[in-house]
Each structure stands twice: as structure tokens, then as C-alpha cells.
Amino acid sequence: MNDFYYVLSRYLPMFLEGMKTTATVSVFGFLLAFGIGLAGAAARQSNSRIAAAIAGVYVEVIRNTPMLLQIFIIYFGLPSIGLKFSNYQAAIIALGISGGGYLIEIFRSGFAAIPRGQREAANTLGLSPADTYFSVLLPQAMRIVYPPTVGQFLQMVLGSSLLSVIGLTEITGQAQLISEETFMSMPTFIIALLAYLILTNVISLCATVAGRFLFKPPLHIVQGRMNGPRIFPRRAKG
Amino acid sequence: MTRNLIDFAKLAVAGMALCVAVVSSPAQSQESSSDILKKVLERGTVRVGECMGLAPFAVYNASNEPEGYDIDIANELGTGLGVKVEIVNVDPAARIPSLETGKVDVVFCDTTRTLDRLKRVSFTDTYDVTGTVIMSAKDTPVNSLAELEGKSVAIVKGTPYGDLVKKAAPTAEVISFNSPADIVTAVKQGQATAAIENSAFLNYAAKLDPSFHVTSDSVIELYYNSFAIPQGQPNWLAFLNEFIFELNTSGKNAALYKKWFGVEPPFPLNPKF
Numbered sequence: 134m135n136d137f138y139y140v141l142s143r144y145l146p147m148f149l150e151g152m153k154t155t156a157t158v159s160v161f162g163f164l165l166a167f168g169i170g171l172a173g174a175a176a177r178q179s180n181s182r183i184a185a186a187i188a189g190v191y192v193e194v195i196r197n198t199p200m201l202l203q204i205f206i207i208y209f210g211l212p213s214i215g216l217k218f219s220n221y222q223a224a225i226i227a228l229g230i231s232g233g234g235y236l237i238e239i240f241r242s243g244f245a246a247i248p249r250g251q252r253e254a255a256n257t258l259g260l261s262p263a264d265t266y267f268s269v270l271l272p273q274a275m276r277i278v279y280p281p282t283v284g285q286f287l288q289m290v291l292g293s294s295l296l297s298v299i300g301l302t303e304i305t306g307q308a309q310l311i312s313e314e315t316f317m318s319m320p321t322f323i324i325a326l327l328a329y330l331i332l333t334n335v336i337s338l339c340a341t342v343a344g345r346f347l348f349k350p351p352l353h354i355v356q357g358r359m360n361g362p363r364i365f366p367r368r369a370k371g
Numbered sequence: 372m373t374r375n376l377i378d379f380a381k382l383a384v385a386g387m388a389l390c391v392a393v394v395s396s397p398a399q400s401q402e403s404s405s406d407i408l409k410k411v412l413e414r415g416t417v418r419v420g421e422c423m424g425l426a427p428f429a430v431y432n433a434s435n436e437p438e439g440y441d442i443d444i445a446n447e448l449g450t451g452l453g454v455k456v457e458i459v460n461v462d463p464a465a466r467i468p469s470l471e472t473g474k475v476d477v478v479f480c481d482t483t484r485t486l487d488r489l490k491r492v493s494f495t496d497t498y499d500v501t502g503t504v505i506m507s508a509k510d511t512p513v514n515s516l517a518e519l520e521g522k523s524v525a526i527v528k529g530t531p532y533g534d535l536v537k538k539a540a541p542t543a544e545v546i547s548f549n550s551p552a553d554i555v556t557a558v559k560q561g562q563a564t565a566a567i568e569n570s571a572f573l574n575y576a577a578k579l580d581p582s583f584h585v586t587s588d589s590v591i592e593l594y595y596n597s598f599a600i601p602q603g604q605p606n607w608l609a610f611l612n613e614f615i616f617e618l619n620t621s622g623k624n625a626a627l628y629k630k631w632f633g634v635e636p637p638f639p640l641n642p643k644f
Contacts (some may be wrong), residue, residue, distance in 0.1 A: 209553075212560040220546065220562070298553070300525070300546035309464055310547060313529040316491040318468040 137320040144311045144321075151307035152328050158224045158303065159290045165229025166289065167282075170236025175266075177241050188237060195234025201295050203227055208299040224296045224303075232289045239285060243278035244270060276348050283340040287333050294329075304328045407476050407600070407607040415454050419445040420461040420475035425551045427575050427631045428481050429458075440631040441479045444498065447623065448477075451614050462549060464529035467491055470601045477611065481569060483594040485531060493604065494597040495611045498624065500638040501569040501596060502589025503532070506558060506577060512584040513565045516591070519543040525554035525563035532567045535591060558583070569594065571632055593638055 141148075176188035195203070207230070208223040218226060247270055255265040297306035308325035312318040344352035411417045421429040421441055429439040437458045449456035461469045466478045470492055481501065484494045507513040513522070516539035523544040526532045533545045546563055548554050554566040555576045566573065570588040577583040598611055618624045619640060628636045 208562065209556050209560050212562065217561060298549050300548050300557075302547075306547070309528055309549075312468070313464050314487075316467045316471075316488070318471075 136317045137323070140311065140315060140317050140320045141324055144307075144315075147307045147311060148304070148324060148328055151302060151304040151325075152332060154301065154306075155290065155293050155303040155329075156332065158221070158228060158296065158301070159286070159293050161225045162228025162232060162293070163286050163289055165225060166232030166236050166285075169229060169233025170240045173233065173237030174240035174244060177237065178244060192234050192237050195231055196238070200227070200231045200292055201298065203231055204295060204299060220296075220299045220301045223299060224293070224301050227296070228289050228293060231292070232285060235285050235288075236282065239278050239281045240274065243274035246277050247273050276352060279344055279348070279352060283337070286340075287336060290333055290336065291329065304332075407604050408610050409606070411452060411454060411476055411607075416457050417445075417449060417452055417454050417477070418457045418459050418475045419448070420459050420466060420469050420478035420480065421445070422463050422466070422480040422551070423458075423460040425463075425481065425572055428572070429479070440499075440627055441481065443627050443631075444618065444624075445479060447618060448611075448614055451617075452610075462529075463527050463551070464549065466529065466599060470599060473601070476600070476607075478599040480599075481571075481596045482599045483531065483596050488599070491602070492599045493602050493608055494599055495608060496615045497595040497597055497640050498615050498618065499596045499628075500636070500640055501571050501594050502638065503567060503591050503594065504570040504573050504588055505565050505567050505586045505590055506555070506573045507565040507584050508558060508561070509582055509584045511564060514586055516540060519565060522564035523562075525557040525566040527551050527554060527568065530568070536567060555580075570637075575632070588637065593642070595640075595642065 173188040173191060176184040177192075179185060204223070204227045207227045208218065208220060211218070251269055251273065252265060255269045260269065293303055294305040296303055297309060300306070302310065304325050308321050312321040315321065421437065423429050423431060423437065425439075425441075427439050428441040429437060432438045442458065445456050445458060459469070459475045461475065461478065461480070463480065466480055466482060467488065469475050470478055481499055482488075482494070484497075488494070505513050505516070505519070513519060516536065519536055519540040521540075521542045523546055524536050525546050525548055526536070528547045528549055533547065536543050536545055546557065548557065551568060551572055554563070554568060555573075557563040558566045559580070559582070567590075570585075573583075573585055574588075577585045598615075600607055600611065624640075625636055628634075
């Protein structure tokens with residue numbers, strides 16, 4: 134237990150720095166993934182067969198290859214064709230590209246869940262395709278995909294631990310450095326674990342609260358014990 | 372909302388309880404209370420921790436068999452003990468945890484003795500002496516530690532080179548990688564201007580790829596490398612020291628060095644102060 138306090142008291146700034154890095158690359162990676170997800174989902178559903186095929190291949194390649202190798206290729210491989218990124222940039226790109234593959238499928242399922250009648254009604258009312266997308270389909274799809282999207286974001290926060298292999302000093306990277314300096318690996322990695330736990334729970338909580346204000350009627354997410362986030366119907370007051 | 376908070380609190384309490392249980396468990400003292408030498412002889416196998424990928428100390432050959440300078444010495448040790456040798460691949464950074472948790476009986480990995488490390492593990496006598504060199508691309512050569520100022524330097528996690536670079540060149544950016552092969556790739560692909568590691572490894576890498584430039588041996592003081600074992604193992608330590616003594620006096624060590632590095636050992640095993 135003494136080791137635990139020793140590591141915590143002496144290396145707290147390093148852990149906080151690591152949490153900051155983890156949070157930063159996760160947020161920027163997620164923004165990139167979100168853009169890729171929206172564009173990809175639109176492409177998969179578009180009338181253009183080429184666009185749909187490209188998005189389909191992207192999803193299959195990204196979801197069926199290990200993220201660790203994707204990170205290696207982006208950081209160590211791409212300089213061979215003149216694309217050189219710092220480890221920070223490579224981290225964000227790797228998280229974005231990988232998360233994007235999953236978000237495309239999440240968004241596609243969200244759009245697919247909207248009844249056909251909605252699109253037909255919009256057509257009948259004479260809405261342009263852009264208006265149909267942004268005013269009718271997107272708001273409804275966002276409501277459906279919100280919980281799995283938050284889940285994907287949390288997966289990206291945890292997945293960012295892989296980025297320590299390209300020398301990024303996020304939580305796991307810092308923990309490795311600290312455990313080498315002190316040789317107190319057990320307390321160090323437990324503190325790192327708690328750092329992730331704090332980060333993900335704060336995000337979950339914020340997402341739950343945000344869900345109430347972002348959507349009308351308010352979205353109630355209950356963290357299921359087995360099945361991940363779920364939408365629960367609002368309970369009747371009584 | 373309240374339910375959420377209660378759930379979270381429960382989770383947090385459970386997490387803390389787990390931590391306390393794990394950290395205060397006496398697993399370490401149980402492990403070191405039994406004699407490793409006796410256990411190895413009873414088991415009929417010695418588990419040697421090797422950092423696979425540190426060419427030419429320990430690598431996998433084309434048929435996926437471990438080979439190298441360290442591996443040959445591990446096999447000599449097996450012969451000396453009269454037991455089979457099991458090579459366990461460990462990350463450089465996982466060397467000391469592997470010993471503490473009893474995953475291996477001894478770690479080779481060309482491990483440098485330092486006072487800090489001696490607080491957690493025991494070291495045998497020296498079996499290998501290495502200098503330290505800096506490797507860079509031929510187009511942008513680096514010739515001394517001071518020249519690293521303002522440049523990016525790749526090191527392997529768990530090595531003492533990070534502190535060293537920061538002392539000699541405070542504005543240098545140190546990037547820590549998990550494996551020795553990664554620092555070579557980092558320089559090759561321009562992700563780092565230079566890499567710093569032991570001379571045997573980097574000279575070997577530069578021999579394979581002539582686009583690298585390596586400084587003369589050695590840019591800092593010499594490192595005296597030993598086997599690392601868990602603390603509190605007098606019999607095991609005595610056995611390994613005698614093994615290294617005979618390895619050196621019989622000339623076998625020098626012969627193996629010549630076989631793998633192509634040159635006679637450049638530095639004497641006993642330091643001149």
C-alpha cells in the first residue's frame with residue numbers, strides 16, 4: 134500500500150498529463166471519426182454504386198484488421214510515400230480512421246431504422262434532398278444512434294491505450310514510463326486503470342446529461358449491466 | 372440520475388477494494404521464499420527471459436527458432452544445469468515485473484546494472500560489456516550527444532538513455548518505443564532524427580542497412596551487463612556467477628561474441644577505474 138501512495142504522490146502530474154493526452158486525442162479522433170461516419174453512411178445509402186462500394190470496402194477493411202497494425206502503418210509506413218505525421222497527429226488519424234469504420238455502420242443502421250414513410254412524406258411535401266436529409270432524416274437518426282455512438286467513443290478512449298507503441302505518452306504510455314522508473318508495476322498500472330475508469334465514467338455521465346438536452350423528447354439512457362447503453366422509455370410519474 | 376450515482380459509487384468502492392487487495396497481497400514474498408535453483412532442477416526446465424528482436428542478441432530465425440548470442444549462452448546454461456531451456460519473450464520494459472511475478476527464472480536481455488534496478492532485483496557478474504552509440508541517417512549525421520539539441524531521439528522504454536539525453540541536450544525531444552526494432556524503423560522513416568542504444572545492436576543494424584550513420588564507440592561510459600534474478604536467491608546467484616566465471620575463463624564467451632558480432636569483444640569484462 135505504501136508503494137501505491139508513493140507512486141500516486143510522486144507521479145500524479147505525469148498521470149494527469151497522460152489523461153489530458155488521452156482525452157485530447159480521443160476527442161479529436163472522435164470528431165474525425167464522426168465526419169467519416171456521416172459521410173460514409175451517406176455514401177453507403179446513396180444511389181451511386183461506386184460511392185457505396187468505396188464506403189463498403191472501407192468498413193470491411195477497417196473493421197477486420199487490428200488497430201495496432203493500422204497505427205503502425207500510419208506512423209511508420211506512410212512516411213515511405215512522403216506522408217509524415219508526428220505521433221500526436223498519427224494518433225488522431227489512426228483513432229479517427231478506425232472509429233470511423235465503426236461509426237459508418239452505426240449511422241447506417243440509424244438511417245435504416247427510420248420508416249420509409251418519412252422519406253416519402255418529405256418527398257410529397259416537396260422538400261429538397263438536402264432539406265429531407267438535414268431536417269427530417271438526420272435528427273431522427275441521431276436520436277437512434279446516440280447511445281451506440283457514445284459507446285463507440287468510450288471504445289476509442291480505451292483503444293487509445295494502443296497508441297503508446299508509437300511513443301505517445303497517454304495514460305498507458307506514462308504508466309509504462311513510471312513503472313520502468315520505479316519498478317512498481319502493480320500500483321502504477323492500477324492507478325492507470327483508475328484514470329481510465331474516471332475518464333470513461335465522466336464521459337458517460339456527461340453524455341447522459343447531454344442526451345436530455347440535445348433531443349426532444351429528452352433521451353434517457355440507462356447503462357445496462359450486460360448490453361451496453363440502451364434507450365429506456367420514459368417512466369410514467371406516479 | 373440518483374440510481375446512476377449510486378451505481379457509480381458502488382463500482383468505485385468495488386474498484387478500490389480490488390486495488391487494496393491486490394497491492395497488499397503477499398504474492399511477492401511467497402514467490403521469493405522458495406529456492407529457484409532447487410525449483411529449476413526439480414522442474415527440469417530453466418525459463419530464460421529474452422528480449423526477442425534485439426539483434427543479434429536474441430531474434431527468431433527463418434524457421435521461427437530463437438537464435439543469437441544470448442540464446443547460445445542460455446543453451447550453455449541449460450547444459451551446465453543439466454536441464455531443458457525454455458526461452459520466454461519479454462518486453463524490455465517488462466523485465467523486472469517478469470522476475471518479480473515469477474514468470475521467468477532469470478532475465479538476460481543484455482541488462483545493464485544500475486543502482487536503481489538493484490533496489491528491486493539482484494544482478495550476477497558481468498557477461499558482456501557494451502558501449503553506447505547514436506545512430507542517424509547518413510544525410511543528417513549526428514556525431515555526439517550535444518548535437519542532439521533540438522532534435523528528436525528514439526529510445527527503447529525501460530532503458531536509461533532518456534535521462535541521459537535530457538541531461539546532455541535539454542531541448543531534445545525523446546520518443547520512447549516498446550521494442551529495439553521500432554527505434555531503427557523510426558530513424559529509417561524519419562520519425563526521429565537519431566536513435567540511441569547499445570553499440571552492438573546499432574552497429575549490427577547499420578551493417579544491414581548502409582543508409583545509417585553510427586557514431587564511434589562509445590559516446591558515454593561503458594555499461595556492464597549481467598543476468599537479472601529476483602532478490603533473496605543466494606544459491607541461484609552463486610550458481611549463475613560460477614557459470615559466468617567458467618564461461619569467461621574457458622574462452623567460450625569470447626568465441627560466441629566473435630561468432631555473432633564478427634569482432635573480438637572490444638572492451639574487457641573487468642573495468643579499469
